[in-house]
Amino acid sequence: MKIPLKLGEDRHQSTVAAAAAAIARDVAAVKAGDWNAKNSLVRTFQHLLTSLAEKRSHGDQSKHNRYIDAGKEGLFKAAKKYKAKSNGENFQLFALDYIEGAMDRIDGEGGMLSRLFGK
Numbered sequence: 001m002k003i004p005l006k007l008g009e010d011r012h013q014s015t016v017a018a019a020a021a022a023i024a025r026d027v028a029a030v031k032a033g034d035w036n037a038k039n040s041l042v043r044t045f046q047h048l049l050t051s052l053a054e055k056r057s058h059g060d061q062s063k064h065n066r067y068i069d070a071g072k073e074g075l076f077k078a079a080k081k082y083k084a085k086s087n088g089e090n091f092q093l094f095a096l097d098y099i100e101g102a103m104d105r106i107d108g109e110g111g112m113l114s115r116l117f118g119k
Contacts, residue, residue, distance in 0.1 A: 074102030
């Protein structure tokens with residue numbers, strides 16, 4: 001998520017707050033098994049999933065698709081394990097480790113936290 005440079009603008013804050021609220025609703029609905037919420041969550045994180053898959057696949061389309069599928073599974077796993085404290089802003093950081101971990105398992109590596117702190 002991009003950090004806004006002008007925090008004083010009400011329009012921008014309301015947009016960020018609305019996006020965080022939508023993510024929080026989708027995460028809660030995914031826990032309940034709602035397929036529409038899963039689709040909405042994938043659409044929200046599609047740019048991140050695609051970007052991570054492109055960096056890892058190096059032009060190999062079959063690997064790219066496997067990375068996308070693994071990233072979606074990681075996203076759904078993160079949604080099921082996430083315990084919301086206040087809003088959906090923290091979910092993005094929480095989900096990143098699950099997404100990268102699922103993509104890393106294709107190559108036999110660990111997730112982001114295991115790369116930082118060891119196994």
